[in-house]
Amino acid sequence: MMPPAESATPARSGGKNLLELREIGKNFGGLAALTEVSLRIDRGEIYGLIGPNGAGKTTLFNIISGLYQADAGRFYFNEVAYEHCKPHVLASAGIARTFQNIRLFANMTALENVMVGRHLRTRAGIWGALTRSPATRAEERAIVARARELLDYVGITRPHQTLAKHLPYGEQRRLEIARALATEPLLLALDEPAAGMNATETAALKSLIQTIRGDGVTVLLIEHDVKLVMDLCDRLAVLDYGRKIAEGEPTTVRTDPAVITAYLGGPPPREIGA
Amino acid sequence: MLRRLLDKLGHRSRLTLTLGAALLLLLPFGVDLALGRGWVRITDFALLYIMLALGLNIVVGYAGLLDLGYIAFFAVGAYTYALLGSPQFGLHWPVWLVLPLGAGLSCLFGILLGAPTLRLRGDYLAIVTLGFGEIVRIFLNNLNGPVNITNGPQGISRIDPVAVGSFSLGSTQQLAGVAFPSVHLYYYLFLACTLLVILVSLRLEKSRIGRAWMAIREDEVAAEAMGINTRNIKLLAFAMGATFGGLSGGLFAGFQGFVSPESFGLMESIMILCMVVLGGMGNIGGVVLGGVLLVLLPEALRHGAGPVQQLLFGKIFIDPESLRMLLFGLALIVVMLVRPAGLWPSGRRQRELTAADGVAQQEQETVYDASR
Numbered sequence: 001m002m003p004p005a006e007s008a009t010p011a012r013s014g015g016k017n018l019l020e021l022r023e024i025g026k027n028f029g030g031l032a033a034l035t036e037v038s039l040r041i042d043r044g045e046i047y048g049l050i051g052p053n054g055a056g057k058t059t060l061f062n063i064i065s066g067l068y069q070a071d072a073g074r075f076y077f078n079e080v081a082y083e084h085c086k087p088h089v090l091a092s093a094g095i096a097r098t099f100q101n102i103r104l105f106a107n108m109t110a111l112e113n114v115m116v117g118r119h120l121r122t123r124a125g126i127w128g129a130l131t132r133s134p135a136t137r138a139e140e141r142a143i144v145a146r147a148r149e150l151l152d153y154v155g156i157t158r159p160h161q162t163l164a165k166h167l168p169y170g171e172q173r174r175l176e177i178a179r180a181l182a183t184e185p186l187l188l189a190l191d192e193p194a195a196g197m198n199a200t201e202t203a204a205l206k207s208l209i210q211t212i213r214g215d216g217v218t219v220l221l222i223e224h225d226v227k228l229v230m231d232l233c234d235r236l237a238v239l240d241y242g243r244k245i246a247e248g249e250p251t252t253v254r255t256d257p258a259v260i261t262a263y264l265g266g267p268p269p270r271e272i273g274a
Numbered sequence: 275m276l277r278r279l280l281d282k283l284g285h286r287s288r289l290t291l292t293l294g295a296a297l298l299l300l301l302p303f304g305v306d307l308a309l310g311r312g313w314v315r316i317t318d319f320a321l322l323y324i325m326l327a328l329g330l331n332i333v334v335g336y337a338g339l340l341d342l343g344y345i346a347f348f349a350v351g352a353y354t355y356a357l358l359g360s361p362q363f364g365l366h367w368p369v370w371l372v373l374p375l376g377a378g379l380s381c382l383f384g385i386l387l388g389a390p391t392l393r394l395r396g397d398y399l400a401i402v403t404l405g406f407g408e409i410v411r412i413f414l415n416n417l418n419g420p421v422n423i424t425n426g427p428q429g430i431s432r433i434d435p436v437a438v439g440s441f442s443l444g445s446t447q448q449l450a451g452v453a454f455p456s457v458h459l460y461y462y463l464f465l466a467c468t469l470l471v472i473l474v475s476l477r478l479e480k481s482r483i484g485r486a487w488m489a490i491r492e493d494e495v496a497a498e499a500m501g502i503n504t505r506n507i508k509l510l511a512f513a514m515g516a517t518f519g520g521l522s523g524g525l526f527a528g529f530q531g532f533v534s535p536e537s538f539g540l541m542e543s544i545m546i547l548c549m550v551v552l553g554g555m556g557n558i559g560g561v562v563l564g565g566v567l568l569v570l571l572p573e574a575l576r577h578g579a580g581p582v583q584q585l586l587f588g589k590i591f592i593d594p595e596s597l598r599m600l601l602f603g604l605a606l607i608v609v610m611l612v613r614p615a616g617l618w619p620s621g622r623r624q625r626e627l628t629a630a631d632g633v634a635q636q637e638q639e640t641v642y643d644a645s646r
């Protein structure tokens with residue numbers, strides 16, 4: 001169970017919808033990466049996003065985390081509309097993410113990586129740093145304590161002073177999750193967290209994601225491991241060529257003819273992921 | 275607070291600290307006796323350059339922003355002091371006003387330069403800052419007409435020495451029966467300022483802001499996604515670095531008594547950058563070492579190379595000045611080849627090297643897992 005954080009988080013109450021995308025479009029030159037994608041993620045669910053390579057999944061992630069700006073449409077998060085927002089604004093609203101190709105602060109320690117995640121929910125500025133006032137020191141202690149809790153929570157077994165780049169691959173993925181959790185997100189967006197993991201690591205990851213959801217964080221998951229997605233997700237959407245071709249519960253989606261065509265490129269002889 | 279700090283230290287490190295402090299305090303007298311007064315002056319310059327290098331270290335070493343025009347902030351501080359404390363305009367403002375003003379003005383210039391350019395990355399930022407450095411120098415060179423402000427290439431001379439009330443650092447002072455020559459007095463002032471800059475750097479490094487700088491250096495996109503307002507945090511690094519540059523610029527003007535645009539060329543910017551890179555980027559000890567070496571070695575060579583050649587060959591083959599640049603270039607290449615992280619890298623970088631075994635072992639494990 002994740003211990004509660006001390007500082008003020010974005011409101012966890014509110015309507016049933018946490019994230020709602022309305023007709024999001026994004027073009028790169030002449031290429032339509034996303035076309036009129038609408039979807040809705042409820043509070044407390046694990047929502048999957050799957051699709052063949054190049055379907056626009058990561059582009060969608062980049063839009064909801066503010067790294068890209070959508071060319072059309074808008075999205076609502078926690079009942080607030082966001083359009084043309086900087087990444088730090090969205091992070092502060094409560095969207096945290098990991099990256100498909102791990103983007104840790106490679107030359108900082110595991111602990112420091114998570115401490116950076118606390119930046120958003122702490123306040124000390126230049127003056128506090130220079131004077132080391134009691135308030136700053138207390139805050140700093142709280143940051144370290146929280147970072148250690150989160151490292152244990154995601155199951156980093158190596159010493160916390162290990163440089164991020166010296167962690168084993170699986171732990172690097174977990175560290176990215178710990179760093180994202182340090183920002184106290186309402187929505188945790190995981191971009192292919194199981195990529196490159198062996199079966200043992202994937203199983204551990206699966207239970208970690210379930211624990212995170214159990215602790216009240218909504219999870220959005222991009223994953224190629226279809227079995228993992230089917231097992232974990234409450235609902236999922238399928239993207240193909242930038243369009244949403246199916247949405248619903250795993251059991252419905254896996255039998256959807258459009259999905260099977262997208263994955264197998266022809267009329268289906270059998271279900272996928274069975 | 276000092277008492278508490280001393281209590282925490284062991285007997286041995288307390289001894290080291292006391293010895294170090296005594297050494298630093300007696301250094302100008304020792305240097306004066308052993309090498310002559312000229313070398314005390316060179317030591318003073320070394321301290322000024324250390325301050326500059328520490329300021330640049332915040333921008334380059336911590337935040338990872340390559341600034342090739344850093345000397346411009348030094349120039350702003352120096353000219354602020356020169357214009358407000360010299361016969362140029364007949365102004366003789368007190369030092370305690372002019373120095374902070376110069377530092378503040380540099381800070382402002384840092385923000386002015388940073389605001390439009392910090393969205394650039396890597397090489398592009400380097401080129402823009404290089405241009406900024408040159409623009410400032412050319413302005414100073416040409417602001418003698420139609421209204422004469424900077425006196426153009428002639429520079430501003432007869433600048434007031436640093437003085438508090440009637441106690442001037444520009445002349446020999448008797449304190450407790452000991453005669454302190456001007457260069458000695460400046461040494462103590464610069465030492466105090468350098469220690470202050472070191473303290474500030476140390477505290478910033480281990481703070482929320484310092485971590486944000488390093489995060490930006492490591493991966494700007496990830497830092498942004500973790501909620502760091504990268505524009506503001508980078509501006510802060512620029513402003514802090516510029517402030518230190520402006521402070522040392524003011525001290526330089528008061529010490530030297532003369533400023534001209536010549537002192538603020540591109541070579542100076544590169545020299546300071548070399549101190550940071552050569553010593554060990556991001557490590558305060560390394561930067562100090564780099565500053566000391568790059569000021570003292572060329573001077574030693576300048577004084578030593580002529581006589582040595584005279585002694586060996588009976589005449590001077592290579593002009594010491596060109597030999598200086600030659601050896602300097604060679605030393606840089608050797609250091610970059612042999613110790614790419616700098617002469618005294620930060621603990622972080624040392625760990626990068628020593629922990630290589632750990633990675634090998636881990637890769638072994640992964641291979642094992644995969645083949646199972």
